[in-house]
Amino acid sequence: MKLGTKLIHAGVAPDPSTGAIMTPIYQTSTYVQSAPGQHKGYEYARTQNPTRDALQQALAAIENGNYGICFGSGLAATDAIMKLLNPGDEIIVSSDLYGGTYRIFTKVFARYGLKFHFIDMQDAGNINKYLNAQTKMIWIETPTNPLMKVIDIAACAQIAQQHNLLLSVDNTFASPYLQQPLDLGAHIVVHSATKYLGGHSDVVHGAVVVKDEALAQQLYFIQNSCGAVPGPQDCFLVLRGLKTLHVRMQRHCENGAAVANFLRRHAKVDKVYWCGFEDHPNHHVAKQQMRGFGGMMSFTLKNDSMEAAMKVLSSTHLFSLAESLGGVESLIGHPASMTHASIPREERLQNGLVDSLIRLSVGIEDVDDLLADLDNAIT
Numbered sequence: 001m002k003l004g005t006k007l008i009h010a011g012v013a014p015d016p017s018t019g020a021i022m023t024p025i026y027q028t029s030t031y032v033q034s035a036p037g038q039h040k041g042y043e044y045a046r047t048q049n050p051t052r053d054a055l056q057q058a059l060a061a062i063e064n065g066n067y068g069i070c071f072g073s074g075l076a077a078t079d080a081i082m083k084l085l086n087p088g089d090e091i092i093v094s095s096d097l098y099g100g101t102y103r104i105f106t107k108v109f110a111r112y113g114l115k116f117h118f119i120d121m122q123d124a125g126n127i128n129k130y131l132n133a134q135t136k137m138i139w140i141e142t143p144t145n146p147l148m149k150v151i152d153i154a155a156c157a158q159i160a161q162q163h164n165l166l167l168s169v170d171n172t173f174a175s176p177y178l179q180q181p182l183d184l185g186a187h188i189v190v191h192s193a194t195k196y197l198g199g200h201s202d203v204v205h206g207a208v209v210v211k212d213e214a215l216a217q218q219l220y221f222i223q224n225s226c227g228a229v230p231g232p233q234d235c236f237l238v239l240r241g242l243k244t245l246h247v248r249m250q251r252h253c254e255n256g257a258a259v260a261n262f263l264r265r266h267a268k269v270d271k272v273y274w275c276g277f278e279d280h281p282n283h284h285v286a287k288q289q290m291r292g293f294g295g296m297m298s299f300t301l302k303n304d305s306m307e308a309a310m311k312v313l314s315s316t317h318l319f320s321l322a323e324s325l326g327g328v329e330s331l332i333g334h335p336a337s338m339t340h341a342s343i344p345r346e347e348r349l350q351n352g353l354v355d356s357l358i359r360l361s362v363g364i365e366d367v368d369d370l371l372a373d374l375d376n377a378i379t
């Protein structure tokens with residue numbers, strides 16, 4: 001079955017009690033047993049919920065995995081993956097990553113004895129320099145946030161394979177429509193389903209997808225033991241969002257290309273970071289592992305003062321000034337003070353994330369209106 005069909009049908013069957021075509025929101029905390037221990041596969045809703053089951057199966061199918069495990073947010077999903085590890089273990093992480101991921105690694109899990117190395121992975125060979133007997137995992141985000149660097153997933157998978165490490169890929173920016181990391185050798189895919197999967201800026205949700213059964217059992221154990229589960233209504237919203245992912249992504253890609261090219265030609269714009277440009281340093285990798293280049297991009301102005309950036313950030317009308325990304329509506333953001341404020345400034349600058357950088361999540365509105373809105377704001 002192809003992706004567009006899976007997005008609509010995977011995991012979803014007519015409801016057994018009514019025939020409802022859409023999986024109902026099973027808003028219940030427990031399930032009645034006919035005799036002690038005799039039940040229909042559902043005992044308590046932290047452990048199992050039919051709405052969540054449908055979504056977990058759908059997510060597994062669309063990432064070409066075998067098991068989906070859902071969480072209350074993308075960071076709760078990341079938290080569960082880290083709990084696979086033990087004190088003393090080391091993780092090699094791509095730099096220029098989501099601020100909240102950096103925060104949970106450095107401020108939470110470092111206290112529990114995990115050691116993180118944040119490195120530039122545009123050349124996957126860099127990973128080799130940080131390997132030792134304690135290394136247990138490689139964690140990558142690609143394209144990176146917000147500088148849109150692209151990391152070669154298959155090359156990382158090869159290193160992980162050689163050294164018996166787990167490779168986790170945060171696939172939030174690309175979505176399974178643009179890139180399927182498990183097919184390239186990753187062991188774990190993690191999503192903030194808050195973004196493209198949900199797609200409508202109306203839910204916070206996270207997901208993990210794996211192929212391996214033993215790994216899945218560990219993650220289900222953590223899901224149930226630690227309890228960061230999503231509610232059934234949130235699962236329903238993500239399940240509904242998935243049904244249009246392919247159609248939305250096509251438009252995100254078209255609009256993204258138009259906006260990136262517009263910015264690049266604009267007299268007042270300096271650098272534009274978008275992996276669809278043929279002269280982007282990692283374009284060849286993007287072309288190889290992605291089906292399109294999406295609607296995420298960042299740019300700087302020729303006037304690199306904070307004042308000029310702030311003026312643009314507060315002058316758009318269709319691009320709403322807000323954190324988050326991946327919804328149908330276009331957003332504009334300022335990584336240094338918003339999504340990436342939890343990363344120390346020196347570290348941000350070292351990675352090229354300057355104070356005046358502006359990030360766009362290009363939505364699926366009529367592109368002419370989006371270009372006019374930007375043109376009007378960048379004066």
Ligand SMILES: *Cc1c(COP(=O)(O)O)cnc(C)c1O
Nearest residue numbers: 073074075098170172192194205
């Ligand atoms: C938003 C985001 C997260 C965190 O997800 P939440 O659902 O907000 O907890 C993780 N990774 C990336 C790339 C994100 O954009």
